[in-house]
Amino acid sequence: MTFDIFLMQAFNGLSLSTILVLMALGLAIVFGLMGVINMAHGELMAMGAYTTYATALLFEKFMPGLKDIYFLIGIVAAFAVTFVFGFALERGVIRFLYKRPLDTMLATWGLSLILQQVFRHVFGPKEVGVPTVSWLQGGWAPAAIPGASFPLSRIFIIALALLVSFGVYLLLFRTRWGLRIRAVTQNRAMAGAAGINTERVDALTFALGCGLAGIAGSSFTMLASTGPVTGQQYVVDTFIVVVFGGVESLLGTLLSATIIGELQSTFEFLMTGSMAKASILLLVIVALYFRPNGLFASKVRR
Amino acid sequence: MPLVLSEFRLNLLAKYLCFAFPAIGIVLIWGYGGILSLGQGIFFGLGSYMMAMYLKLESTTSDSSAQALSEFFGSSLPDFMVWNSVDALPWWWEPFHYFWFTLPAMIILPAFIAFVLAYLNFRKRVGGVYFSIITLALAAIMSIVIIGRQGVTGGVNGITDFKTFFGISFEAQGVRTGLYFVTVALLLVALVVGRFIIGSRLGKILVAIRDREDRVRFSGYDPAMFKGFIFAVAAVLSSVGGALFTLQIGLASPSLVGIVPSIEMVIYAAVGGRLSLIGAVYGAILVGAGKTFFSENFVEYWLYFIGGLFMLVVIFLPEGLASLLDKLTGNKNARAGAPE
Numbered sequence: 001m002t003f004d005i006f007l008m009q010a011f012n013g014l015s016l017s018t019i020l021v022l023m024a025l026g027l028a029i030v031f032g033l034m035g036v037i038n039m040a041h042g043e044l045m046a047m048g049a050y051t052t053y054a055t056a057l058l059f060e061k062f063m064p065g066l067k068d069i070y071f072l073i074g075i076v077a078a079f080a081v082t083f084v085f086g087f088a089l090e091r092g093v094i095r096f097l098y099k100r101p102l103d104t105m106l107a108t109w110g111l112s113l114i115l116q117q118v119f120r121h122v123f124g125p126k127e128v129g130v131p132t133v134s135w136l137q138g139g140w141a142p143a144a145i146p147g148a149s150f151p152l153s154r155i156f157i158i159a160l161a162l163l164v165s166f167g168v169y170l171l172l173f174r175t176r177w178g179l180r181i182r183a184v185t186q187n188r189a190m191a192g193a194a195g196i197n198t199e200r201v202d203a204l205t206f207a208l209g210c211g212l213a214g215i216a217g218s219s220f221t222m223l224a225s226t227g228p229v230t231g232q233q234y235v236v237d238t239f240i241v242v243v244f245g246g247v248e249s250l251l252g253t254l255l256s257a258t259i260i261g262e263l264q265s266t267f268e269f270l271m272t273g274s275m276a277k278a279s280i281l282l283l284v285i286v287a288l289y290f291r292p293n294g295l296f297a298s299k300v301r302r
Numbered sequence: 303m304p305l306v307l308s309e310f311r312l313n314l315l316a317k318y319l320c321f322a323f324p325a326i327g328i329v330l331i332w333g334y335g336g337i338l339s340l341g342q343g344i345f346f347g348l349g350s351y352m353m354a355m356y357l358k359l360e361s362t363t364s365d366s367s368a369q370a371l372s373e374f375f376g377s378s379l380p381d382f383m384v385w386n387s388v389d390a391l392p393w394w395w396e397p398f399h400y401f402w403f404t405l406p407a408m409i410i411l412p413a414f415i416a417f418v419l420a421y422l423n424f425r426k427r428v429g430g431v432y433f434s435i436i437t438l439a440l441a442a443i444m445s446i447v448i449i450g451r452q453g454v455t456g457g458v459n460g461i462t463d464f465k466t467f468f469g470i471s472f473e474a475q476g477v478r479t480g481l482y483f484v485t486v487a488l489l490l491v492a493l494v495v496g497r498f499i500i501g502s503r504l505g506k507i508l509v510a511i512r513d514r515e516d517r518v519r520f521s522g523y524d525p526a527m528f529k530g531f532i533f534a535v536a537a538v539l540s541s542v543g544g545a546l547f548t549l550q551i552g553l554a555s556p557s558l559v560g561i562v563p564s565i566e567m568v569i570y571a572a573v574g575g576r577l578s579l580i581g582a583v584y585g586a587i588l589v590g591a592g593k594t595f596f597s598e599n600f601v602e603y604w605l606y607f608i609g610g611l612f613m614l615v616v617i618f619l620p621e622g623l624a625s626l627l628d629k630l631t632g633n634k635n636a637r638a639g640a641p642e
Contacts (some may be wrong), residue, residue, distance in 0.1 A: 061500070097616070101431060102332075104433070106612065113606075113612070115607055117605035159574075208600045232561075236438060236442050278443045281440075281446075292426050
């Protein structure tokens, strides 16, 4: 394998990893911190993707001159829509189920079916694509490495993923709000006794996780088209990333997404895509057997 | 039932009943064992595919047109293998020429796989949500592999087009009705076995493990053993359901193996009541019939119906319709406590 093939391979793996990171961050908050198994996470991503699509349509119709910046607005809109939806979902459904984590899985599965049908009604059963903005078209071909070319859109997603991860880190570990979130997720009763409004923290945390799913969906539109069942195809991968990394560790989520993304792209080089995916899942199951709490689980006394 | 229903409806009912088998298994492992498996489709698929392989080989060797086709291509292979230019029957297809192999295999193989999987994981104390996600991933793997290896599994289309069963044509008069009775009889056996397990000491230990696993371990029991055993029982139930399904519908398809059908099986158990064996049966019939009714009459809305039903049941009736019936009949404390 020559150097440039190796480099392209590594880059492909990396851009797959960043998509996984974006998808898994939200889930790591909702599932890892709050213990809610949100099977509708994939549909929330699809919601973010559709929001971006709708933004693109609106810009095309009313502000064709500003077409080039629609994508940035789309990301913000996707975050806002899924955030609000997540807030409503937590208040309406999830808060009744905190003591029954397995039931959250079933209730959100019902929700995901409903959302799929909503997408089908509103946007039609066909997959929709979003036009790539002009400044993200083309690729960056460094002169030092002949034969290698990196698509700008993927570089943008990598940057976005780093930015979002850093933002989440700051939010959780460097702000008062983050402190409250961590307090509530560690011991709800005690946090409540210390004067924290646990209900509000719960709702906002859940909404934040959903909002991150929206951002993932929004960036996802640059790589593939979106259909009503897009979410369902990715939700298992997302869970695998979070579980593999160790649910309580955000750093673990980042690392496991990187490992899985790189492995996937390497395996795809060696065998067919579907077999690559099956092998990855199998590897993760074996890894979980040896490290039941995930690769990077923090040592906690239970 | 056969007296009042047309053959078409009877066939549909039998189809729902096939899904009652995995649902009964889920009541045992989830309601009583506290293990939520999102991969019962794996075992349903195992049973279904093994039955399909036997039927396919029987059709290929006995049916005259299939025989002619294989003469033409110079080998007696199932038609989809010929189309995918596979030139020899894979070794693991060979034993399925014989029914005396197929029938025990449909019981033993799923039980073995399930026991090993569950025992290893539970001994390592991989539990709860993690185990659910592992089973979910396994279901995903199985459907990916089946679709990916089209030449030997039939791919997306599955294995279809069976002609005979023990030399009896599927078209013959009364075969469908007969199969229906076989299904009902086996379902009754499954219910009796389930009842027996719950009523026995094994069932009591299982409930104890569900509620306080550490205490059971300190009392000198090996919870992994018990959980592995009950998981194997559920896998066998699932496999039997799958085999019967293939007989009824005449196909084995990857769409019965993956994540969506696996979760639907949990839905049947949850709607019926996770602590009620008979609830699993009417959960399967009710949701199955609901799906058919809504998809026949309001094609666009059936997903709303099933999704909404599911959310309502989980939020308002955590023990399913069975608890509603208990309340209506004033039958209190009928079940062995609430889970979790």
